Amino acid sequence: MAISFTSFANDPIAQKAADIESQVIKWRHHLHQYPELSNREFETAKYIEKHMRALGLEVQTGIAITGVVAVLDSGKPGPTVALRADMDGLPVKEVNDLPYKSTQTGELEGNTVPVMHACGHDTHVAMLMGAATILTEMKDELRGKVKFIFQPAEEGAPAGEKGGAEIMVKEGVLKNPDVDVIFGLHISANTDVGSVRYKHGGIMAAVDPFKIVIKGKQAHGAYPWKSVDPITTAAQIIMGLQTVVSREIKVIDDAAVVTVGSIHGGNRSNIIPSEVTLVGTIRTLNKAAREHMYEAVPRKAKLIAESMRATAEVTLPLDYNYPITFNDHDLMDQMLPTLVRTAGQDKVINSKAVTGAEDFSFFQEQVPGVYLWIGGKPLDVPEAESPAHHTPEFYVDDSGMKLGVKLLTNMTLDYMAASN
Incomplete structure (x- = not known):
């Protein structure tokens, strides 16, 4: 698709975003200093x-426990555009000297744990608050x-609870008024400040956890022929599952992953147990691969x-699963000129998919949506030295948020303009 380039300087939103940048940074710093765990985002x-x-x-308020939704009504006919930010922190102890x-600490499964915004959700909230400020000022235009969705529990609800985008959808967040399209973004500690990454179709994977209980016959470890050994069976199953990806999935189209992350069985060196449990996760980036995994793994x-x-x-x-975070092809085509106009041609990157997951996908199952990665890595930091998400060292630069504010605003304005 050919994309015409419009000078960044001609973007009327740029000055508005610059004017409120210091306030967006203040919001972000407050949110970062006082993070809360999933389903506990009360403050x-x-x-x-x-x-x-x-x-x-x-x-x-109170949607899916702590969710907040605000509606800006222009009073004129047109589409309803939803913008989403996630709010929750992680049970990680921050080591950055900021x-x-x-x-902060929180309670998780009966234990007191440290809490940190180790994935950038604080920036997501601040950027959406900034976009809401600008769009409200521009109401007459x-x-x-516009429906502003502040979502809890993207990182997953605590054990025994429900939460996140799936519950917001079930509670009607995309209704009254009915949402036509939804836009979201995620800060990236590995992408340069000022850049935006996009992809048509699957940009983040579906996640499907599984459990396999292998039952055999217990015996003395010295007499394995008297057993039906679930441990050696488990080992063969683990290796066999890897051939689903390597020999049954067309990996030249999209990546797929089968990971066994937990093995439990036995309690002594000289006893072959009667049972072993495997717990793992499946990640896929297209519907056909996901359906194949559901048949092949069992x-x-x-x-x-x-x-x-x-x-x-x-x-x-x-116990849970997320769909593929799938960028609607037509909507992505429609928004590409907006990305170029807002960030500049050389800062818009056609990205590869990642096998991490995002429950933004539940919104995209209901309405067309676009999900983007926004640069948060300081330009003077090599990508190999940038701290990873979900780690105590996680860091993103405040200056990356200005582009996010502009993109959320411009995508809303451009979609509305094209719909009238």
Whole structure:
């Protein structure tokens, strides 16, 4: 697709974003200093609610426990555009020496744990608050409505609870008014400040956890012939599952992953146990591969177990699953000129997919959506030295947020303009 280039200097939103940049940074620093765990974002929600009410917007709270939704109604006919930011922190202890460093703690499964915004959700909230500020100021120029969605529990609800985008959808967040399209973005500690990465189709993987219970016959470790050994059976199943990707999935189209992350069985060196449990995760980037995994993983496990005289019970999915984060092709085409106009031609990167997952995908199952990666890595830091997400050293530069504010604003304006 050919994309015409419009000078960055001609973007009318650029000055507005520059004018509020210092405020966006203040919001981000506050949120970073006071993070909260999934489904516990009570003070974060109050902080967001206060600002959205100050803008004069219609605000709903308590959606999916702590979610906040605000609606900007232009009073004129047009589409409803949704913009989403996630709010939750992680049980990680921050080691960065920052004036706004988190020293917060929270309760997780009965334990007191450190809490940190180790994935950048603080920046997502601040950027959406900034976009809401600009769009509210421009209300007279809008056509239709904007729905600002501040979502809890993207990192996953605590054990025994539900949460996140899936629950927001079930509680009607995309209704009343009915959302036509949704846009979201994620800060990237590995992408240069000022750059934006996009991809048509699957940009982040579906996640499907599974459990395999292998049942055999217990025996003394000195007499293995008297057993039906679930441990050697488990070893063969683990290796066999890898051939699903290497020999059954067309990996030249999209990557796929099968990982066994947990093995439990036995309690002594000289006892062959009667049972072993495997727990793992499947990641896929297209519908066909995902459907194939649902057939192939149980087939492999059960037939390998049968060949060893054992049995295998497969639970797939285990306790939750996320769809593919899938960028609608037509909407992505429509928004590409906006990305170029906003960031500049050389800063718009056609990216490869990642096998991490995002529950933004639940929104995209219902309405067309686009999800982007926004640069947060300082330009003077080599990519190989940039701290990874979900680590105590995680860091993104405040200056990266200005592009996010502009993109959320411009995508909304351009989509509205094209719909009228």
